[in-house]
Amino acid sequence: MKSLAKSILAISLVSGGIAAHAQADELIFAHGANPGNPRYEAAQVFAAIVPSCSSDLTVNVAPSATMGDDAEMLTSATAGIIQMSANSQGTLAQIVPEVGALGLPFLFENEMAVWRVLDGPIGDQLDKKAQQSGLKIVTFWDNGFRNVTHADKFVKEPSDLEGMKIRTPPDQVAIDIFKALGANPAPLAWSELPTALRSGTFDGQENPLTNIYSAKLHEITPYISMTGHQYQSTPVVAGLGWWQSLSDEDRQCVTQAAKQAGWYQRGRNYIMNQDLKTAIKNEGGQFADVDRDAFVEATESVYKKYEEEMGSFVSDLRKAAD
Incomplete structure (x- = not known):
């Protein structure tokens, strides 16, 4: 990087x-x-x-x-x-x-x-x-907002991510989020993702629904958990x-x-x-909600890291978001 x-x-x-x-x-x-x-x-x-x-x-x-x-x-x-x-x-x-x-x-x-x-x-x-x-x-x-898709199961709480091989974009914050959740994240270029999912290199990935649908990722990883973990x-x-x-x-x-x-x-x-939920369901995708509070608590350490690295910018950003 x-x-x-x-x-x-x-x-x-x-x-x-x-x-x-x-x-x-x-x-x-x-x-x-x-x-x-x-x-x-x-x-x-x-x-x-x-x-x-x-x-x-x-x-x-x-x-x-x-x-x-x-x-x-x-x-x-x-x-x-x-x-x-x-x-x-x-x-x-x-x-x-x-x-x-x-x-x-x-x-x-x-x-x-x-x-x-x-x-x-x-x-x-x-x-x-x-x-x-x-x-x-x-x-x-x-x-x-990004949501997790998996080939075989839903991810309803942080423990469901334990050891999961998940593709992320080349984004250190995303990598840190999934490390905090116990997953095994790795970055990969967007254009290479469908092939990597089909080959089993990853158990799943995370993306907004528009990207999931336009790339037909729901056909490969049909279990979609509405984590909304990251914008x-x-x-x-x-x-x-x-x-x-x-x-x-x-x-x-x-x-x-x-x-x-x-x-x-x-x-x-x-x-x-x-x-898109309706369209994806019609094409075999399935949806599940998640325990948001558990995910928020499990990722609090990510804030601590970036507050140390970026100082007042993170606090300014959090105030603006509120």
Whole structure:
């Protein structure tokens, strides 16, 4: 994880000055989502809006990890190979550790609380920290609240996770959550997950329902426990050198287009999560509620770790979430 941060910083120092002198007319907007995912649709909305407010920019959307995984996309954005990416919270946290704190266990009550925090001073603080590493956080889209799926059983209380081989994203907070719960977590790229589940490398995984359904993970791991243990955002980032090369008008255009597409994405994500239970049940998935209080108590040690590492930021974040 530290190697990604170092490579990003090194590339930003070398390429920042070059990118600042040359504005590409084509804006490559890369992401890892497949058709049917609200992130995929929102990227198309973004691409449609930008030409309406800028005569200088056209948008080329590169979906489905065609420009590499999330880490590769961040590196490419810093180097000016692509201009923007709808990326992942865990991967960006390898560069800006405070972004990972958004995923502290059971931090947010609901999506509305999340949006209020991300669109306020906390989001501004995270953007300033990202700029120190050559990236600009334009806005935050949703990824959603994550739930555990298993091939053979429900996970209704922490003891059900004991020894479970579970895939997580490359997110240290997620790894720490499942270690605290007694599981055996390991990170793996999203694009490799279905194959790894089919092969039995993992007993299960955890994701929001929209991701579970769009990737058909419920067909492989049909036991879905509604843990809601962690929220994850989709930070929309730009290479800082490219961003600084834009005119004020184009920066405003891109910002507003990303935010407008973000409200579409947030709404689609929210509605889909309300409706997907029925669709998943119809396709063989099963659902169970969990002992939330037991999970909250079992993961309290995760807060202690990050309060020691990040100090006042975690307390500020908890106050904002409340």
